[in-house]
Amino acid sequence: MSKLVRFQLSLMMFLEFFIWGGWFVTLGTYLGYNLDATDVQISTAFSTQSWGAIIAPFIVGMIADRFFNAEKILGILHLTGAILMYFMYQSTDFTEFYPLVLAYMIAYMPTLALVNSVSFAQMKDPAKEFSFIRVFGTIGWIIAGLVISYIFFWDSPESRQEGMLKNTFLMVSIASAFLGIFSFTLPKTPPSADKSKKVSVVETLGLDALGLLKDRNFLMFFLASVLICIPLAFYYQNTNPFLSEVGVENPTGLMTIGQASEVLFLLLLPFFFKRFGFKLTIIAGMLAWTLRYLLFAYGNSGELIFMLITGIALHGICYDFFFVSGQIYTDFKAGSKYKSSAQGLITLATYGVGMLIGFYVAGLITNAYVTGDKMHEWETIWVYPAAFAFGVLLLFALFFRNEKIDKKDIEI
Known part of the structure; x- marks a missing residue:
């Protein structure tokens, strides 16, 4: 693997989990403080992750693996996610917010498998090489939390009361748009499944x-x-x-x-x-x-x-x-x-x-x-x-x- 490809895959993984950690960790706090959501409504919002996980295999298994390059679908899904995140940033009540977060999770969860597919396709020995790439995902999640708490202070008591936590969605929207565009520059990862074989x-x-x-x-x-x-x-x-x-x-x-x-x-x-x-x-x-x-x-x-x-x-x-x-x-x-x-x-x-x-x-x-x-x-x-x-x-x-x-x- 060349240094350029290693850099591309590491940045891809960093952004993938920076995006997830940049809003999902503070979601419950945001909904409770800023959208006046009940605990049952908050749990409903979190459960969109599960619906995304249930639907994801259809997108990856029946579309990505058979018809389109993985990096292109990754780009389309993250660009879609950027738009949905921006609308979530502008939401003012839970009724408006919920369908947006559901649509976002349906778009995001398949990308977890897609970034792995793009990575594995470039590796001769995934057992030895993948961990070095994947660790940048964990670093991305950590950096997202540190940025929220120690750079912008969006989760401080004063900022929460002022509704500043909604800025996490704007931050993630920008990161999603960047990753969406960047995905089209990733190494080509064509479909791996045999189209003639029915799955x-x-x-x-x-x-x-x-x-x-x-x-x-x-x-x-x-x-x-x-x-x-x-x-x-x-x-x-x-x-x-x-x-x-x-x-x-x-x-x-x-x-x-x-x-x-x-x-x-x-x-x-x-x-x-x-x-x-x-x-x-x-x-x-x-x-x-x-x-x-x-x-x-x-x-x-x-x-x-x-x-x-x-x-x-x-x-x-x-x-x-x-x-x-x-x-x-x-x-x-x-x-x-x-x-x-x-x-x-x-x-x-x-x-x-x-x-x-x-x-x-x-x-x-x-x-x-x-x-x-x-x-x-x-x-x-x-x-x-x-x-x-x-x-x-x-x-x-x-x-x-x-x-x-x-x-x-x-x-x-």
């Missing part, structure tokens, strides 16, 4: 891998993956509003600690995975979910702020030890026949169905503990996902039988 909806969604559920262990892992997305939804939806409400300064910037820890624990995962095995790795991830929410429940913005920071820093274990190791396990169980289909099935089940249920549940529970003037009983709210994550842990620990995965199957 069914079942294959596109990865549903042909449902046969793997006959394996008891994979079934338990599959169920745990769906269920753990319920407490995961609490984190995405509630953390920024929670930190803002309890008086933590620069909450968006503080949350970037979670992405930094994700990079760190991704490096530690191969050692932990090989040393302790898949089952204990997954259990450690679920235990981290429980601990994180208990820290949120009983910490505060004063002397116990270290508990909130620790809870955020646990993101690396929560995400990497469960979801990344789960992707490795899925690849191991699927074999050559269902490799792509099985990964698609897990993605559909987690970010699609699981998160859709999770956002709905999170919205109902959060809305049930409003104390007045949109303040919340956060201690009670956070106990729910902590207890739920621990319940999933017990279910997995009791019914999943430990099995050895050959070291050669572990590639991160």
Whole structure:
């Protein structure tokens, strides 16, 4: 890979996740403070991510993989997203905002697969080269949070009251327009699928891998993956509003600690995975979910702020030890026949169905503990996902039988 191509792919990945992190983290806070949205409405807005994840395989599998260059579709989708983001920036009520965010997520979620496709097409050895490119995505997410908190101060109490958080949508609109135009300069990535071969909806969604559920262990892992997305939804939806409400300064910037820890624990995962095995790795991830929410429940913005920071820093274990190791396990169980289909099935089940249920549940529970003037009983709210994550842990620990995965199957 030439230095120019490496630069292009790194910038593409940086912008891809700068765009996502530049508005999604503060979405709940913005909707509550500036559009007077209820917690149920906020959860509905977050659930658009799930609808986007459900629809994305159709766009990628039935269009991008068969008819058009990936970089061109990437450009069109981001230019479309730039327009939608600008209209979101101008929205004044939730009724007007919701269809825009839904349309945006339907356009954005397929780009997550497209940037990977463009990257892999330029690599001779993706197992060694991809991580260097992908890390720029995490850096992009971190930079977005730091810009919001420490350069523009849009999430400060004064700025929130003045409605300055809406500027995140304008910032992302500009970044989307730039990435949309830049995408047309990326290396050509023609369709990879055989146009003469008909691909069914079942294959596109990865549903042909449902046969793997006959394996008891994979079934338990599959169920745990769906269920753990319920407490995961609490984190995405509630953390920024929670930190803002309890008086933590620069909450968006503080949350970037979670992405930094994700990079760190991704490096530690191969050692932990090989040393302790898949089952204990997954259990450690679920235990981290429980601990994180208990820290949120009983910490505060004063002397116990270290508990909130620790809870955020646990993101690396929560995400990497469960979801990344789960992707490795899925690849191991699927074999050559269902490799792509099985990964698609897990993605559909987690970010699609699981998160859709999770956002709905999170919205109902959060809305049930409003104390007045949109303040919340956060201690009670956070106990729910902590207890739920621990319940999933017990279910997995009791019914999943430990099995050895050959070291050669572990590639991160």
